[in-house]
Amino acid sequence: MPDDKTVERLVADATTAPSMHNAQPWRFRFLRDSGTLELRADPARAMPASDPSHRALHIGCGAALFNLRVAAAHAGRLRQVRLLPDHADPGLLALISLSDGPPEKTDADLERLYPAVHRRHTSRYPFSEQGLSDAQRALLTDAADREGAVLLFPATWHLELLLDLVEDAEGRDGVEPARDQDLARWARLGAAEADTATEGVPEYAFGPHKRGGRAPVRDFAGRRPVSDRGTTAFESHPNLALLGTADDRPADWLCAGQAMERVLLQATLDGLATSLTSHALEWSDLRELVRDPTSAVGFVQMVLRIGHGPHGPTTHRRPVREVLEFG
Structure with missing residues:
Protein backbone atom coordinates (compact mmCIF):
# COMPACT_ATOMS: atom_id res chain seq x y z
CA MET A 1 0.00 0.00 0.00
CA PRO A 115 5.78 17.83 -16.31
CA ALA A 116 2.84 19.96 -17.44
CA VAL A 117 0.77 19.38 -14.29
CA HIS A 118 2.47 22.17 -12.36
CA ARG A 119 3.28 24.31 -15.42
CA ARG A 120 -0.31 24.70 -16.60
CA HIS A 121 -1.87 27.99 -15.50
CA THR A 122 -4.87 29.90 -16.78
CA SER A 123 -3.79 32.95 -18.78
CA ARG A 124 -6.10 35.98 -18.83
CA TYR A 125 -3.64 37.92 -20.96
CA PRO A 126 -3.77 38.80 -24.67
CA PHE A 127 -2.51 36.19 -27.11
CA SER A 128 -1.09 36.87 -30.55
CA GLU A 129 -3.24 36.60 -33.67
CA GLN A 130 -1.15 33.61 -34.78
CA GLY A 131 -3.20 30.50 -35.45
CA LEU A 132 -2.48 26.94 -34.43
CA SER A 133 -0.74 24.58 -36.81
CA ASP A 134 -2.48 21.50 -38.18
CA ALA A 135 -0.13 19.34 -36.12
CA GLN A 136 -1.01 21.18 -32.91
CA ARG A 137 -4.72 20.89 -33.60
CA ALA A 138 -4.36 17.19 -34.33
CA LEU A 139 -2.59 16.54 -31.01
CA LEU A 140 -5.22 18.44 -29.05
CA THR A 141 -8.08 16.72 -30.87
CA ASP A 142 -6.50 13.33 -30.16
CA ALA A 143 -6.10 14.24 -26.47
CA ALA A 144 -9.85 14.82 -26.12
CA ASP A 145 -10.67 11.70 -28.10
CA ARG A 146 -8.59 9.55 -25.74
CA GLU A 147 -10.92 10.58 -22.91
CA GLY A 148 -14.12 9.91 -24.82
CA ALA A 149 -14.83 13.54 -25.74
CA VAL A 150 -14.71 15.60 -28.92
CA LEU A 151 -12.69 18.77 -29.50
CA LEU A 152 -13.80 20.93 -32.43
CA PHE A 153 -12.27 24.10 -33.82
CA PRO A 154 -15.20 26.17 -35.09
CA ALA A 155 -15.43 27.45 -38.64
CA THR A 156 -15.41 31.22 -39.20
CA TRP A 157 -19.21 31.58 -39.13
CA HIS A 158 -19.44 29.47 -36.00
CA LEU A 159 -16.65 31.40 -34.28
CA GLU A 160 -18.44 34.70 -34.91
CA LEU A 161 -21.68 33.26 -33.53
CA LEU A 162 -19.86 31.92 -30.49
CA LEU A 163 -18.25 35.29 -29.76
CA ASP A 164 -21.66 36.97 -30.08
CA LEU A 165 -23.13 34.50 -27.59
CA VAL A 166 -20.30 35.13 -25.12
CA GLU A 167 -20.91 38.88 -25.34
CA ASP A 168 -24.63 38.25 -24.81
CA ALA A 169 -23.86 36.22 -21.69
CA GLU A 170 -21.52 38.92 -20.39
CA GLY A 171 -24.26 41.49 -20.80
CA ARG A 172 -26.77 39.31 -18.97
CA ASP A 173 -24.33 38.70 -16.13
CA GLY A 174 -23.86 42.43 -15.72
CA VAL A 175 -27.51 42.93 -14.75
CA GLU A 176 -27.99 39.71 -12.77
CA PRO A 177 -27.11 40.28 -9.08
CA ALA A 178 -26.94 36.56 -8.25
CA ARG A 179 -24.28 35.97 -10.93
CA ASP A 180 -22.23 38.86 -9.58
CA GLN A 181 -22.47 37.34 -6.10
CA ASP A 182 -20.96 34.08 -7.37
CA LEU A 183 -18.13 36.07 -8.94
CA ALA A 184 -17.55 38.34 -5.95
CA ARG A 185 -17.44 35.36 -3.59
CA TRP A 186 -14.36 33.98 -5.30
CA ALA A 187 -12.56 37.18 -6.38
CA ARG A 188 -9.65 38.06 -4.08
CA LEU A 189 -9.08 41.81 -4.10
CA GLY A 190 -6.29 43.74 -2.43
CA ALA A 191 -2.68 42.66 -2.20
CA ALA A 192 -2.99 41.29 1.32
CA GLU A 193 -5.91 39.03 0.50
CA ALA A 194 -4.65 38.06 -2.96
CA ASP A 195 -1.17 37.09 -1.76
CA THR A 196 -2.48 34.82 1.01
CA ALA A 197 -5.54 33.34 -0.72
CA THR A 198 -5.56 29.57 -1.14
CA GLU A 199 -8.78 29.55 -3.19
CA GLY A 200 -10.57 31.78 -5.65
CA VAL A 201 -8.95 34.07 -8.22
CA PRO A 202 -6.47 36.62 -6.80
CA GLU A 203 -6.31 40.04 -8.39
CA TYR A 204 -2.78 39.45 -9.70
CA ALA A 205 -4.29 36.75 -11.96
CA PHE A 206 -7.15 38.92 -13.31
CA GLY A 207 -5.06 40.04 -16.26
CA PRO A 208 -5.41 43.51 -17.80
CA HIS A 209 -8.73 45.14 -18.46
CA LYS A 210 -9.82 44.47 -22.05
CA ARG A 211 -9.85 47.66 -24.10
CA GLY A 212 -10.57 46.00 -27.43
CA GLY A 213 -10.59 42.67 -29.20
CA ARG A 214 -13.04 39.79 -28.94
CA ALA A 215 -11.19 37.20 -26.87
CA PRO A 216 -13.59 35.80 -24.27
CA VAL A 217 -11.92 36.55 -20.93
CA ARG A 218 -13.99 36.81 -17.77
CA ASP A 219 -13.40 40.01 -15.82
CA PHE A 220 -13.22 39.00 -12.18
CA ALA A 221 -12.98 42.62 -11.06
CA GLY A 222 -16.52 43.35 -12.20
CA ARG A 223 -17.36 46.84 -11.01
CA ARG A 224 -14.78 46.67 -8.23
CA PRO A 225 -11.65 48.82 -8.69
CA VAL A 226 -8.25 47.13 -8.98
CA SER A 227 -5.13 49.26 -8.67
CA ASP A 228 -2.27 49.06 -11.22
CA ARG A 229 -4.19 46.65 -13.42
CA GLY A 230 -3.67 48.26 -16.78
CA THR A 231 -5.73 48.17 -19.96
CA THR A 232 -4.84 46.61 -23.29
CA ALA A 233 -6.27 45.16 -26.48
CA PHE A 234 -6.85 41.41 -26.84
CA GLU A 235 -6.85 39.35 -30.00
CA SER A 236 -9.60 40.04 -32.52
CA HIS A 237 -9.65 36.48 -33.88
CA PRO A 238 -9.04 34.19 -30.90
CA ASN A 239 -8.28 30.51 -31.32
CA LEU A 240 -11.24 28.83 -29.66
CA ALA A 241 -12.13 25.16 -29.39
CA LEU A 242 -15.35 23.51 -28.25
CA LEU A 243 -15.14 20.48 -25.99
CA GLY A 244 -18.23 18.29 -26.17
CA THR A 245 -19.73 14.95 -25.26
CA ALA A 246 -22.48 12.78 -26.70
CA ASP A 247 -24.68 12.97 -23.59
CA ASP A 248 -25.13 15.39 -20.71
CA ARG A 249 -25.14 13.40 -17.49
CA PRO A 250 -22.80 13.52 -14.46
CA ALA A 251 -20.64 10.76 -15.97
CA ASP A 252 -20.30 12.83 -19.15
CA TRP A 253 -19.32 15.91 -17.13
CA LEU A 254 -16.58 13.91 -15.40
CA CYS A 255 -15.47 12.65 -18.80
CA ALA A 256 -15.41 16.22 -20.10
CA GLY A 257 -13.32 17.38 -17.14
CA GLN A 258 -10.73 14.69 -17.77
CA ALA A 259 -10.66 15.42 -21.50
CA MET A 260 -10.37 19.15 -20.83
CA GLU A 261 -7.37 18.69 -18.56
CA ARG A 262 -5.70 16.29 -20.99
CA VAL A 263 -6.06 18.91 -23.73
CA LEU A 264 -4.73 21.66 -21.45
CA LEU A 265 -1.70 19.60 -20.41
CA GLN A 266 -0.94 18.68 -24.02
CA ALA A 267 -1.18 22.35 -25.01
CA THR A 268 1.13 23.29 -22.15
CA LEU A 269 3.72 20.74 -23.29
CA ASP A 270 3.49 22.30 -26.76
CA GLY A 271 4.32 25.73 -25.32
CA LEU A 272 0.81 27.11 -25.81
CA ALA A 273 -1.06 29.36 -23.40
CA THR A 274 -4.62 28.48 -22.40
CA SER A 275 -7.70 29.77 -20.67
CA LEU A 276 -11.29 28.59 -20.29
CA THR A 277 -14.66 30.22 -20.69
CA SER A 278 -18.07 28.87 -19.79
CA HIS A 279 -19.90 32.20 -20.04
CA ALA A 280 -22.27 31.24 -22.83
CA LEU A 281 -22.73 27.77 -21.35
CA GLU A 282 -24.07 29.09 -18.05
CA TRP A 283 -27.33 30.19 -19.70
CA SER A 284 -29.37 27.21 -20.91
CA ASP A 285 -30.82 28.96 -23.97
CA LEU A 286 -27.40 30.23 -25.08
CA ARG A 287 -25.76 26.87 -24.48
CA GLU A 288 -28.10 25.26 -27.01
CA LEU A 289 -26.98 27.79 -29.62
CA VAL A 290 -23.26 27.24 -28.99
CA ARG A 291 -23.36 23.79 -30.55
CA ASP A 292 -22.70 23.43 -34.27
CA PRO A 293 -25.75 21.49 -35.52
CA THR A 294 -23.67 19.93 -38.30
CA SER A 295 -21.16 18.41 -35.86
CA ALA A 296 -21.14 15.14 -33.97
CA VAL A 297 -21.08 16.96 -30.61
CA GLY A 298 -24.26 16.43 -28.64
CA PHE A 299 -23.53 18.86 -25.80
CA VAL A 300 -20.83 21.49 -25.49
CA GLN A 301 -19.22 21.30 -22.05
CA MET A 302 -16.44 23.91 -22.23
CA VAL A 303 -14.93 26.54 -24.53
CA LEU A 304 -11.14 26.61 -24.58
CA ARG A 305 -8.99 29.55 -25.67
CA ILE A 306 -5.61 28.33 -26.88
CA GLY A 307 -2.83 30.35 -28.42
CA HIS A 308 0.57 31.94 -28.37
CA GLY A 309 1.04 34.31 -25.46
CA PRO A 310 2.14 34.70 -21.87
CA HIS A 311 1.33 31.88 -19.50
CA GLY A 312 -0.70 32.92 -16.49
CA PRO A 313 0.68 33.21 -12.96
CA THR A 314 0.42 30.47 -10.36
CA THR A 315 -2.69 30.69 -8.21
CA HIS A 316 -2.45 29.00 -4.83
CA ARG A 317 -4.33 25.89 -3.81
CA ARG A 318 -5.73 24.84 -0.47
CA PRO A 319 -3.32 22.86 1.72
CA VAL A 320 -3.62 19.12 1.20
CA ARG A 321 -4.65 18.64 4.84
CA GLU A 322 -7.84 20.62 4.08
CA VAL A 323 -8.94 18.40 1.19
CA LEU A 324 -7.61 14.96 2.21
CA GLU A 325 -8.60 12.70 5.07
CA PHE A 326 -7.50 9.20 5.96
CA GLY A 327 -9.78 6.38 6.97
Whole structure:
Protein backbone atom coordinates (compact mmCIF):
# COMPACT_ATOMS: atom_id res chain seq x y z
CA MET A 1 0.00 0.00 0.00
CA PRO A 2 1.22 3.56 -0.60
CA ASP A 3 2.26 5.43 2.53
CA ASP A 4 0.53 8.62 3.64
CA LYS A 5 3.23 10.90 2.20
CA THR A 6 2.84 9.33 -1.23
CA VAL A 7 -0.93 9.85 -1.13
CA GLU A 8 -0.44 13.45 -0.03
CA ARG A 9 1.87 14.11 -2.99
CA LEU A 10 -0.63 12.58 -5.42
CA VAL A 11 -3.47 14.69 -4.06
CA ALA A 12 -1.29 17.82 -4.18
CA ASP A 13 -0.72 17.14 -7.89
CA ALA A 14 -4.43 16.51 -8.43
CA THR A 15 -5.46 19.84 -6.90
CA THR A 16 -3.47 21.91 -9.40
CA ALA A 17 -6.42 21.37 -11.76
CA PRO A 18 -8.56 24.29 -12.89
CA SER A 19 -12.10 24.73 -11.63
CA MET A 20 -14.80 27.33 -12.04
CA HIS A 21 -13.62 30.50 -10.27
CA ASN A 22 -10.87 28.32 -8.72
CA ALA A 23 -13.39 27.16 -6.12
CA GLN A 24 -11.64 23.77 -5.89
CA PRO A 25 -14.86 21.77 -5.35
CA TRP A 26 -13.22 18.47 -4.42
CA ARG A 27 -12.48 16.32 -1.38
CA PHE A 28 -10.40 13.15 -1.09
CA ARG A 29 -10.46 10.27 1.38
CA PHE A 30 -7.84 7.53 1.40
CA LEU A 31 -8.88 4.12 2.74
CA ARG A 32 -5.67 2.59 4.06
CA ASP A 33 -7.00 -0.96 4.32
CA SER A 34 -7.87 -1.22 0.64
CA GLY A 35 -5.40 1.28 -0.83
CA THR A 36 -8.34 3.13 -2.42
CA LEU A 37 -8.67 6.88 -2.83
CA GLU A 38 -12.15 8.40 -2.96
CA LEU A 39 -12.85 11.56 -4.93
CA ARG A 40 -15.90 13.40 -3.65
CA ALA A 41 -17.71 16.58 -4.66
CA ASP A 42 -17.80 19.46 -2.18
CA PRO A 43 -21.24 21.06 -2.66
CA ALA A 44 -20.30 23.91 -0.30
CA ARG A 45 -18.14 25.21 -3.16
CA ALA A 46 -20.88 25.15 -5.78
CA MET A 47 -22.16 28.19 -7.69
CA PRO A 48 -25.91 28.43 -6.97
CA ALA A 49 -26.64 30.96 -9.72
CA SER A 50 -24.00 30.17 -12.33
CA ASP A 51 -23.95 26.37 -12.01
CA PRO A 52 -27.22 25.18 -10.42
CA SER A 53 -26.95 21.69 -11.93
CA HIS A 54 -23.34 21.26 -10.67
CA ARG A 55 -22.17 20.56 -14.20
CA ALA A 56 -19.12 22.82 -13.85
CA LEU A 57 -18.44 21.35 -10.42
CA HIS A 58 -18.23 17.88 -11.95
CA ILE A 59 -15.98 19.16 -14.75
CA GLY A 60 -13.57 20.65 -12.21
CA CYS A 61 -13.51 17.40 -10.25
CA GLY A 62 -12.94 15.50 -13.50
CA ALA A 63 -9.91 17.69 -14.20
CA ALA A 64 -8.54 16.92 -10.73
CA LEU A 65 -9.16 13.22 -11.37
CA PHE A 66 -7.14 13.36 -14.58
CA ASN A 67 -4.24 15.07 -12.81
CA LEU A 68 -4.40 12.34 -10.20
CA ARG A 69 -4.24 9.68 -12.91
CA VAL A 70 -1.19 11.38 -14.44
CA ALA A 71 0.54 11.69 -11.05
CA ALA A 72 -0.28 8.10 -10.11
CA ALA A 73 1.03 6.84 -13.46
CA HIS A 74 4.21 8.86 -12.89
CA ALA A 75 4.59 7.24 -9.46
CA GLY A 76 3.81 3.76 -10.82
CA ARG A 77 0.67 3.63 -8.69
CA LEU A 78 -2.28 3.84 -11.07
CA ARG A 79 -4.27 0.60 -10.98
CA GLN A 80 -7.97 1.15 -11.60
CA VAL A 81 -10.43 4.06 -11.78
CA ARG A 82 -14.19 3.68 -11.36
CA LEU A 83 -16.54 6.60 -12.03
CA LEU A 84 -19.71 7.10 -9.99
CA PRO A 85 -19.40 3.71 -8.30
CA ASP A 86 -22.41 4.03 -5.95
CA HIS A 87 -25.82 5.20 -7.20
CA ALA A 88 -26.93 5.70 -3.61
CA ASP A 89 -24.03 8.08 -2.97
CA PRO A 90 -23.95 10.62 -5.85
CA GLY A 91 -21.34 12.73 -4.07
CA LEU A 92 -18.82 9.91 -4.51
CA LEU A 93 -17.48 10.71 -7.96
CA ALA A 94 -14.67 8.19 -8.38
CA LEU A 95 -12.69 5.42 -6.73
CA ILE A 96 -8.99 5.21 -7.58
CA SER A 97 -7.10 2.04 -6.64
CA LEU A 98 -3.48 2.73 -5.66
CA SER A 99 -2.60 -0.67 -4.19
CA ASP A 100 -0.06 -3.03 -5.69
CA GLY A 101 -1.17 -5.17 -8.58
CA PRO A 102 -1.48 -5.09 -12.35
CA PRO A 103 -3.28 -2.07 -13.84
CA GLU A 104 -6.67 -2.60 -15.42
CA LYS A 105 -5.38 -0.87 -18.55
CA THR A 106 -2.27 1.09 -19.42
CA ASP A 107 -1.86 4.52 -20.99
CA ALA A 108 1.78 5.18 -21.73
CA ASP A 109 1.13 8.82 -22.55
CA LEU A 110 -0.18 9.67 -19.08
CA GLU A 111 3.27 9.79 -17.51
CA ARG A 112 4.53 11.91 -20.40
CA LEU A 113 2.12 14.65 -19.39
CA TYR A 114 3.35 14.88 -15.80
CA PRO A 115 5.78 17.83 -16.31
CA ALA A 116 2.84 19.96 -17.44
CA VAL A 117 0.77 19.38 -14.29
CA HIS A 118 2.47 22.17 -12.36
CA ARG A 119 3.28 24.31 -15.42
CA ARG A 120 -0.31 24.70 -16.60
CA HIS A 121 -1.87 27.99 -15.50
CA THR A 122 -4.87 29.90 -16.78
CA SER A 123 -3.79 32.95 -18.78
CA ARG A 124 -6.10 35.98 -18.83
CA TYR A 125 -3.64 37.92 -20.96
CA PRO A 126 -3.77 38.80 -24.67
CA PHE A 127 -2.51 36.19 -27.11
CA SER A 128 -1.09 36.87 -30.55
CA GLU A 129 -3.24 36.60 -33.67
CA GLN A 130 -1.15 33.61 -34.78
CA GLY A 131 -3.20 30.50 -35.45
CA LEU A 132 -2.48 26.94 -34.43
CA SER A 133 -0.74 24.58 -36.81
CA ASP A 134 -2.48 21.50 -38.18
CA ALA A 135 -0.13 19.34 -36.12
CA GLN A 136 -1.01 21.18 -32.91
CA ARG A 137 -4.72 20.89 -33.60
CA ALA A 138 -4.36 17.19 -34.33
CA LEU A 139 -2.59 16.54 -31.01
CA LEU A 140 -5.22 18.44 -29.05
CA THR A 141 -8.08 16.72 -30.87
CA ASP A 142 -6.50 13.33 -30.16
CA ALA A 143 -6.10 14.24 -26.47
CA ALA A 144 -9.85 14.82 -26.12
CA ASP A 145 -10.67 11.70 -28.10
CA ARG A 146 -8.59 9.55 -25.74
CA GLU A 147 -10.92 10.58 -22.91
CA GLY A 148 -14.12 9.91 -24.82
CA ALA A 149 -14.83 13.54 -25.74
CA VAL A 150 -14.71 15.60 -28.92
CA LEU A 151 -12.69 18.77 -29.50
CA LEU A 152 -13.80 20.93 -32.43
CA PHE A 153 -12.27 24.10 -33.82
CA PRO A 154 -15.20 26.17 -35.09
CA ALA A 155 -15.43 27.45 -38.64
CA THR A 156 -15.41 31.22 -39.20
CA TRP A 157 -19.21 31.58 -39.13
CA HIS A 158 -19.44 29.47 -36.00
CA LEU A 159 -16.65 31.40 -34.28
CA GLU A 160 -18.44 34.70 -34.91
CA LEU A 161 -21.68 33.26 -33.53
CA LEU A 162 -19.86 31.92 -30.49
CA LEU A 163 -18.25 35.29 -29.76
CA ASP A 164 -21.66 36.97 -30.08
CA LEU A 165 -23.13 34.50 -27.59
CA VAL A 166 -20.30 35.13 -25.12
CA GLU A 167 -20.91 38.88 -25.34
CA ASP A 168 -24.63 38.25 -24.81
CA ALA A 169 -23.86 36.22 -21.69
CA GLU A 170 -21.52 38.92 -20.39
CA GLY A 171 -24.26 41.49 -20.80
CA ARG A 172 -26.77 39.31 -18.97
CA ASP A 173 -24.33 38.70 -16.13
CA GLY A 174 -23.86 42.43 -15.72
CA VAL A 175 -27.51 42.93 -14.75
CA GLU A 176 -27.99 39.71 -12.77
CA PRO A 177 -27.11 40.28 -9.08
CA ALA A 178 -26.94 36.56 -8.25
CA ARG A 179 -24.28 35.97 -10.93
CA ASP A 180 -22.23 38.86 -9.58
CA GLN A 181 -22.47 37.34 -6.10
CA ASP A 182 -20.96 34.08 -7.37
CA LEU A 183 -18.13 36.07 -8.94
CA ALA A 184 -17.55 38.34 -5.95
CA ARG A 185 -17.44 35.36 -3.59
CA TRP A 186 -14.36 33.98 -5.30
CA ALA A 187 -12.56 37.18 -6.38
CA ARG A 188 -9.65 38.06 -4.08
CA LEU A 189 -9.08 41.81 -4.10
CA GLY A 190 -6.29 43.74 -2.43
CA ALA A 191 -2.68 42.66 -2.20
CA ALA A 192 -2.99 41.29 1.32
CA GLU A 193 -5.91 39.03 0.50
CA ALA A 194 -4.65 38.06 -2.96
CA ASP A 195 -1.17 37.09 -1.76
CA THR A 196 -2.48 34.82 1.01
CA ALA A 197 -5.54 33.34 -0.72
CA THR A 198 -5.56 29.57 -1.14
CA GLU A 199 -8.78 29.55 -3.19
CA GLY A 200 -10.57 31.78 -5.65
CA VAL A 201 -8.95 34.07 -8.22
CA PRO A 202 -6.47 36.62 -6.80
CA GLU A 203 -6.31 40.04 -8.39
CA TYR A 204 -2.78 39.45 -9.70
CA ALA A 205 -4.29 36.75 -11.96
CA PHE A 206 -7.15 38.92 -13.31
CA GLY A 207 -5.06 40.04 -16.26
CA PRO A 208 -5.41 43.51 -17.80
CA HIS A 209 -8.73 45.14 -18.46
CA LYS A 210 -9.82 44.47 -22.05
CA ARG A 211 -9.85 47.66 -24.10
CA GLY A 212 -10.57 46.00 -27.43
CA GLY A 213 -10.59 42.67 -29.20
CA ARG A 214 -13.04 39.79 -28.94
CA ALA A 215 -11.19 37.20 -26.87
CA PRO A 216 -13.59 35.80 -24.27
CA VAL A 217 -11.92 36.55 -20.93
CA ARG A 218 -13.99 36.81 -17.77
CA ASP A 219 -13.40 40.01 -15.82
CA PHE A 220 -13.22 39.00 -12.18
CA ALA A 221 -12.98 42.62 -11.06
CA GLY A 222 -16.52 43.35 -12.20
CA ARG A 223 -17.36 46.84 -11.01
CA ARG A 224 -14.78 46.67 -8.23
CA PRO A 225 -11.65 48.82 -8.69
CA VAL A 226 -8.25 47.13 -8.98
CA SER A 227 -5.13 49.26 -8.67
CA ASP A 228 -2.27 49.06 -11.22
CA ARG A 229 -4.19 46.65 -13.42
CA GLY A 230 -3.67 48.26 -16.78
CA THR A 231 -5.73 48.17 -19.96
CA THR A 232 -4.84 46.61 -23.29
CA ALA A 233 -6.27 45.16 -26.48
CA PHE A 234 -6.85 41.41 -26.84
CA GLU A 235 -6.85 39.35 -30.00
CA SER A 236 -9.60 40.04 -32.52
CA HIS A 237 -9.65 36.48 -33.88
CA PRO A 238 -9.04 34.19 -30.90
CA ASN A 239 -8.28 30.51 -31.32
CA LEU A 240 -11.24 28.83 -29.66
CA ALA A 241 -12.13 25.16 -29.39
CA LEU A 242 -15.35 23.51 -28.25
CA LEU A 243 -15.14 20.48 -25.99
CA GLY A 244 -18.23 18.29 -26.17
CA THR A 245 -19.73 14.95 -25.26
CA ALA A 246 -22.48 12.78 -26.70
CA ASP A 247 -24.68 12.97 -23.59
CA ASP A 248 -25.13 15.39 -20.71
CA ARG A 249 -25.14 13.40 -17.49
CA PRO A 250 -22.80 13.52 -14.46
CA ALA A 251 -20.64 10.76 -15.97
CA ASP A 252 -20.30 12.83 -19.15
CA TRP A 253 -19.32 15.91 -17.13
CA LEU A 254 -16.58 13.91 -15.40
CA CYS A 255 -15.47 12.65 -18.80
CA ALA A 256 -15.41 16.22 -20.10
CA GLY A 257 -13.32 17.38 -17.14
CA GLN A 258 -10.73 14.69 -17.77
CA ALA A 259 -10.66 15.42 -21.50
CA MET A 260 -10.37 19.15 -20.83
CA GLU A 261 -7.37 18.69 -18.56
CA ARG A 262 -5.70 16.29 -20.99
CA VAL A 263 -6.06 18.91 -23.73
CA LEU A 264 -4.73 21.66 -21.45
CA LEU A 265 -1.70 19.60 -20.41
CA GLN A 266 -0.94 18.68 -24.02
CA ALA A 267 -1.18 22.35 -25.01
CA THR A 268 1.13 23.29 -22.15
CA LEU A 269 3.72 20.74 -23.29
CA ASP A 270 3.49 22.30 -26.76
CA GLY A 271 4.32 25.73 -25.32
CA LEU A 272 0.81 27.11 -25.81
CA ALA A 273 -1.06 29.36 -23.40
CA THR A 274 -4.62 28.48 -22.40
CA SER A 275 -7.70 29.77 -20.67
CA LEU A 276 -11.29 28.59 -20.29
CA THR A 277 -14.66 30.22 -20.69
CA SER A 278 -18.07 28.87 -19.79
CA HIS A 279 -19.90 32.20 -20.04
CA ALA A 280 -22.27 31.24 -22.83
CA LEU A 281 -22.73 27.77 -21.35
CA GLU A 282 -24.07 29.09 -18.05
CA TRP A 283 -27.33 30.19 -19.70
CA SER A 284 -29.37 27.21 -20.91
CA ASP A 285 -30.82 28.96 -23.97
CA LEU A 286 -27.40 30.23 -25.08
CA ARG A 287 -25.76 26.87 -24.48
CA GLU A 288 -28.10 25.26 -27.01
CA LEU A 289 -26.98 27.79 -29.62
CA VAL A 290 -23.26 27.24 -28.99
CA ARG A 291 -23.36 23.79 -30.55
CA ASP A 292 -22.70 23.43 -34.27
CA PRO A 293 -25.75 21.49 -35.52
CA THR A 294 -23.67 19.93 -38.30
CA SER A 295 -21.16 18.41 -35.86
CA ALA A 296 -21.14 15.14 -33.97
CA VAL A 297 -21.08 16.96 -30.61
CA GLY A 298 -24.26 16.43 -28.64
CA PHE A 299 -23.53 18.86 -25.80
CA VAL A 300 -20.83 21.49 -25.49
CA GLN A 301 -19.22 21.30 -22.05
CA MET A 302 -16.44 23.91 -22.23
CA VAL A 303 -14.93 26.54 -24.53
CA LEU A 304 -11.14 26.61 -24.58
CA ARG A 305 -8.99 29.55 -25.67
CA ILE A 306 -5.61 28.33 -26.88
CA GLY A 307 -2.83 30.35 -28.42
CA HIS A 308 0.57 31.94 -28.37
CA GLY A 309 1.04 34.31 -25.46
CA PRO A 310 2.14 34.70 -21.87
CA HIS A 311 1.33 31.88 -19.50
CA GLY A 312 -0.70 32.92 -16.49
CA PRO A 313 0.68 33.21 -12.96
CA THR A 314 0.42 30.47 -10.36
CA THR A 315 -2.69 30.69 -8.21
CA HIS A 316 -2.45 29.00 -4.83
CA ARG A 317 -4.33 25.89 -3.81
CA ARG A 318 -5.73 24.84 -0.47
CA PRO A 319 -3.32 22.86 1.72
CA VAL A 320 -3.62 19.12 1.20
CA ARG A 321 -4.65 18.64 4.84
CA GLU A 322 -7.84 20.62 4.08
CA VAL A 323 -8.94 18.40 1.19
CA LEU A 324 -7.61 14.96 2.21
CA GLU A 325 -8.60 12.70 5.07
CA PHE A 326 -7.50 9.20 5.96
CA GLY A 327 -9.78 6.38 6.97
